[in-house]
Amino acid sequence: MKVVDLITWFEEWANPAWCESWDNCGWQIEPGVLQDAARVLVCLTPTLAVMQEAIAFKANLIFAHHPLIFNPPKSLCSGEAIAEMARLAFTHNIGVYSAHTNFDQVQDGTADVLAQILELQEVTPIVPTQAGLGYGRVGMLKPFVSLQELLTNIQNQLAPPNLIFSPVADLQQTISRVAVLGGSGASFISAVVKTNAQAYLTSDCKFHQFQESRDRGLILIDAGHYATERPACDRLVQKFNSLNLDWVQLSHKDEDFRQFLV
CATH class of the missing domain: 3.40.1390.30 (NIF3 (NGG1p interacting factor 3)-like)
Known part of the structure; x- marks a missing residue:
């Protein structure tokens, strides 16, 4: 091709x-x-x-x-x-x-892949832009899981170097509805609240955005920009492979641009 x-x-x-x-x-x-x-x-x-x-x-x-x-x-x-x-x-x-941002909106784009990784069901966009497409995804977990299980699954699936989440009283609380948006998604907090999601996985969130989420009853989970968007790049390679290109590969030189002291 x-x-x-x-x-x-x-x-x-x-x-x-x-x-x-x-x-x-x-x-x-x-x-x-x-x-x-x-x-x-x-x-x-x-x-x-x-x-x-x-x-x-x-x-x-x-x-x-x-x-x-x-x-x-x-x-x-x-x-x-x-x-x-x-x-x-x-x-x-x-x-x-x-x-x-065109790739963010589509099926198998950045948000959609995150929803698939977490096995969300009955998925819809957080902010629709056109028929069936839009920014972010929100859906149901079936079966429901505890917050601790959700955080562990995110850590295992995305392997972020630093997983940050809102302070909560009970890690065993049941989570049934989750929103996701790869990359910088803090500006969508108000839209996420309207979806009745209990937890929101995104990245690049600031101190007061965690405060805002807590005050609005939303558990904010920040897995980092790289970890939340890199899986969609891998999916893109899979799609390109199906086209029988001469050669296609996912970069091994992509960088997170951040380092954390262990």
Whole structure:
């Protein structure tokens, strides 16, 4: 399959026109690879380490969730990360494509994969955007579990380096309804409360957002940005594999950008 055909297939599933106005979805760098047989390295965040990995594997497309170019640069200077990414992309003929908020909304996107990992049932979007799609997912746990069992399952499934959750009186309380949203989801707390979810799995939550959640009767669970979005990248590799591409692999150079003292 050619790169152009792969992108056409993807955009029929997750149209970049669905991305938010502040976002930058779609081609970040296209150095003339559209007619080449697709050799794809999938990552969460396009970095120089990922670019070097793509060069080593002779990939011609880095397919990322996070945009390489988010705030338009005013200049490109040697030694700067984006400039070096662009230089290497054109030197080695490697395109960089990002699927961000459009990928968040779709079936098998970032939130949907989290819902599947937790085996939520009767799943619906937290904030619908169009028929059957939207941001986040909320659903039922069947059978119900204790909060301790839910936290243990999240730790086992996502392996976050640091799992943070709201202070609660009883870890044995029964949890039946859970909301999930990969990446930075604290701004959706009010919408989650309206879904009657008891617990909300997301990331990048601040001190007072934990306070807000507690005061509104919601158990906030922060597993980290990387841990909550990386599984969707793995699912994307599985989907690309079904298309019989020339080569596709999940990056081993993706980074969490955080380190915790044990």
